[in-house]
Amino acid sequence: MSGETNRLLGMAKEIMAQPDGRELDMLASTGEQVSVALLAIALQALGKQAVSYAGWQVPIKTDSAFTKARIRSIDDAKVRKDLNAGKIVMITGFQGVDADGNITTLGRGGSDTSAVAVAAAIKAAECLIYTDVDGVYTTDPRVVSDARRLKTVTFEEMLEMASLGSKVLQIRSVEFAGNYKMPTRVLSSLTDPLTPLAEEAASGTLISFEEDKNMEQATITGIAFSRDEAKITVLGVPDRPGIAYQILGPVADANIEVDMIIQNQSVEGKTDFTFTVPRAEYAKAVEVLNSSVKAHIGAAAINGDTKVSKVSVVGVGMRSHVGIASQMFRTLSEEGVNIQMISTSEIKISVLIDEKYMELAVRALHKAFDLDSAK
Amino acid sequence: MSGETNRLLGMAKEIMAQPDGRELDMLASTGEQVSVALLAIALQALGKQAVSYAGWQVPIKTDSAFTKARIRSIDDAKVRKDLNAGKIVMITGFQGVDADGNITTLGRGGSDTSAVAVAAAIKAAECLIYTDVDGVYTTDPRVVSDARRLKTVTFEEMLEMASLGSKVLQIRSVEFAGNYKMPTRVLSSLTDPLTPLAEEAASGTLISFEEDKNMEQATITGIAFSRDEAKITVLGVPDRPGIAYQILGPVADANIEVDMIIQNQSVEGKTDFTFTVPRAEYAKAVEVLNSSVKAHIGAAAINGDTKVSKVSVVGVGMRSHVGIASQMFRTLSEEGVNIQMISTSEIKISVLIDEKYMELAVRALHKAFDLDSAK
The missing domain is CATH 3.40.1160.10 (Acetylglutamate kinase-like)
Structure with a gap:
């Protein structure tokens, strides 16, 4: 059907x-x-x-x-x-x-x-979701052939893995699983139908809500990425309270999702304001800014770049381990990849880079964090 | 769709x-x-x-x-x-x-x-049913080119016209219209969509529940027919009470609809019992009779004929006008059509005839009752 x-x-x-x-x-x-x-x-x-x-x-x-x-x-x-x-x-x-x-x-x-x-x-006891993949991997196996299937991920990790482009489950269902602490297993609908149920039910990747992980130890779950990003910069903006809302309000009203946001250090009362949107929404976002924002706030210009991608290292407990961020930045530096924007959360560090380096960055980070070796 | x-x-x-x-x-x-x-x-x-x-x-x-x-x-x-x-x-x-x-x-x-x-x-006020015909005719225009569209029919006439093979509306909906006295108009869905609604609503054929017809005068509404009939005769049946039920009960239990029924005058305690069924149900009916009726009631044989059709003259008030039946029988006789079975009701007279004479009979009766002339 x-x-x-x-x-x-x-x-x-x-x-x-x-x-x-x-x-x-x-x-x-x-x-x-x-x-x-x-x-x-x-x-x-x-x-x-x-x-x-x-x-x-x-x-x-x-x-x-x-x-x-x-x-x-x-x-x-x-x-x-x-x-x-x-x-x-x-x-x-x-x-x-x-x-x-x-x-x-x-x-x-x-x-x-x-x-x-x-x-x-x-x-x-468990919700089994049969999909066209056999679980959640440390990164996309099409990009890194050594990618490993994870036996379990936490809800928070899954949220990041899903929203950052490892489109195994739609993020809404993961949020729902989180709200109701419903253990949810992603597994393949393409296995032999004669596989014993017990064996099948132990396969795939379980999104778990049990808190028995050793939180003291930073665990990198995987490398997520999102290819189809676009970056927009509003240049020469007066640095005054409420300016972020005046720029992003009309964008949100146009139903465009904004992801990473940076406001530069102010120089002589002026600043630059940069954010990312899904690449498909880029043209619409620029049009909104030109028509209802630019003149209103007295911005000098609107710039943009549609050839950028986001790469993220995801894992519980990484915030308290400063070594993770520096290892990530060092790895990218060694590969000659320039970082355009950075954002961090409790369980991920994301960087925006030129899209032509995306696969290179994912492979290098997957290796640098030992994700190809079974644990 | x-x-x-x-x-x-x-x-x-x-x-x-x-x-x-x-x-x-x-x-x-x-x-x-x-x-x-x-x-x-x-x-x-x-x-x-x-x-x-x-x-x-x-x-x-x-x-x-x-x-x-x-x-x-x-x-x-x-x-x-x-x-x-x-x-x-x-x-x-x-x-x-x-x-x-x-x-x-x-x-x-x-x-x-x-x-x-x-x-x-x-x-x-009215239910309009748009169909692939523009109303109810005095008979099927494919059989009689002079057939006229009726402006109104009574509910009872419509029931007979529908059930006897002028398949304009399904009989169930006509029964429903009757139960709720819902004036229902049959009209064509194929007219020019720009036809003014008032004009369209006056077209077609109205199934009416108003009692303002002149009931004193017999009015022949139309000639209905059903081609796909079959006749079954159970021969040499002992003529005793309950025999009709013993024959027709198993047929009804097999979900086969029986229409016309005749029981011959008994001779020396034996009689013949004849009835009609839809032709598509003939084989099943004969099987039921052979397997669960024949030996049980001691019948001599089961005969049948699948090449018979039913032709009916339909009209309110005909019962009190003996002339209708005799005119029908004379017309058929003049055309050399042999009548195999007869059944009558308040508003119709039906005859079963050899199917090869069906169109001839319909045309002759349509003419004999002046149905081709507008009234």
């Missing part, structure tokens, strides 16, 4: 450039309904007891933000009753129902989110 | 010969949901306010007979609110929801039935 939802949405967009969200959700929700019904029938054909549910039948209750709704609550009564009766339960992903009985969809990443949310609602 | 529901059901039947009804309904209901959402978007693209509803959202409540559910009640609150706000409301046809929140479908004729049921629930 792959591509069915996109086919339906394509039909709507042929009719109208920006169709009504409520009707889009009415339309898009049918693809998953077809899938769960056919899957239930297929399981019944194998002699299993199986039952399918649309999100509204469970119900999975959401707010009314059509095409990007948020889950509010899930009633586990029907699902629990069926499971107790030995039935296999299929639930449509990425959709629910609002307080007025309208069908809503959760938007991007909604199917993973639905799975985690239902697992949390029924207090499952 | 034509054929989408059949495509989905075909997918299910590739997986399993007799899929679970609940899952089939889950699957089949999506086709109409796609249609109403796209239609709402198309109307919005034209600048209209439009909103779509799945059956369960209205809700249209049904029993739990999956794939052939019956409507129990319709809540008109949402629809009425939207109409009062000037919105165009689209509702998925042929589906509803049972008391446990399972999606149900109404089976054959369900979309027309849904339309009539919703019209009755909101107390509409």
Whole structure:
């Protein structure tokens, strides 16, 4: 059934450039309904007891933000009753129902989110998410052939790995797993279907919420990266309170996500303000700045660069180990990679670099932090 | 979107010969949901306010007979609110929801039935059903080129015209219209979309529940026919009480609809019992009779004929006008058509004849009752 939802949405967009969200959700929700019904029938054909549910039948209750709704609550009564009766339960992903009985969809990443949310609602021991990869790696194996699969990652590490470009699980589902402390395992849907369940359930990568890691020791989990970044600099900005908001407010209002932010040291009352946005949003962001910001704040110019990438070292406990940052910077320096911006958090250090050095930087850091050797 | 529901059901039947009804309904209901959402978007693209509803959202409540559910009640609150706000409301046809929140479908004729049921629930002035014909004719225009479109028919006439093979509306929707005295108009979906609504609403054929017809005068509405009939005779049956039930009970249990029934005058305690079934059910009916009836009741033999058709003269008030039957029989006699069986009701006289004479009989009767001349 792959591509069915996109086919339906394509039909709507042929009719109208920006169709009504409520009707889009009415339309898009049918693809998953077809899938769960056919899957239930297929399981019944194998002699299993199986039952399918649309999100509204469970119900999975959401707010009314059509095409990007948020889950509010899930009633586990029907699902629990069926499971107790030995039935296999299929639930449509990425959709629910609002307080007025309208069908809503959760938007991007909604199917993973639905799975985690239902697992949390029924207090499952573990949520297994079958994907097209067999787990979370220390970095992208397409870039570094020595990349190793991680047996476990913490929730925080997974958040960084996911949001920084290792697109294994959508970040929303990871956040959901975090909020509900739902152990979630990423594993491959492409394994031999005859693999014993116990063996399969021990495979993949478990996103864990157990605090039994030795927090004293810095553990580098992996090297994440995001190729499609863009950098924008607002030059010659008067350095006065509220200037960051005056620049970034209109950008946020245009629904553009801002990531790294730097404000230069002020010189003679003027400063430069630099931030990154997803490369696809670059043109729109520059247009917003030129039309509603530049003259208003008296900036000298707007500059930009769309050939930049972000590389991050991710790991719990790294903040208290100053050696991590200096090792990262030394490694990049030895490879001749210039660092354009730096940002840090409790569990990651990110640098913005020229995109042509991205693979080189990832490989060098993966090796420098011994990620290719099994621990 | 034509054929989408059949495509989905075909997918299910590739997986399993007799899929679970609940899952089939889950699957089949999506086709109409796609249609109403796209239609709402198309109307919005034209600048209209439009909103779509799945059956369960209205809700249209049904029993739990999956794939052939019956409507129990319709809540008109949402629809009425939207109409009062000037919105165009689209509702998925042929589906509803049972008391446990399972999606149900109404089976054959369900979309027309849904339309009539919703019209009755909101107390509409008239229910317009757009079809691929422009109304109900005195007989099938493909058989008699002089056939005239009727401006109005009574509910009872429509029932006979529909059930006897003038398949304009599914009989279930006509019954529904009758139960709720919902004036229902059959009209063409193929007219110029720029036709003024007032003009269009006066076209087609109105199924009327007004009693202002002159009941004193026999009015022949039309000549209905059903080509695909089959006749079965159980020969040499002991003529004792309960024999009809012993023959027809097992046939009904096999879900085969019996139409005309004749029991011959008994001779020496034995009689012949003849009835008709849809031709597609003939083989199954004969099998039932041979396996569970023949020996049990001590019948001599089972005979049959699959080359028979039924032709009916339909019209209110004909029973009290003996001239109608005799004119019908004389007309057929003049054309050399032998009558094999006869059945009558308040508003129709039906005869079973050799199928090769069917068109001839329809044309002769249409002319004999002056149906080609406008009244």
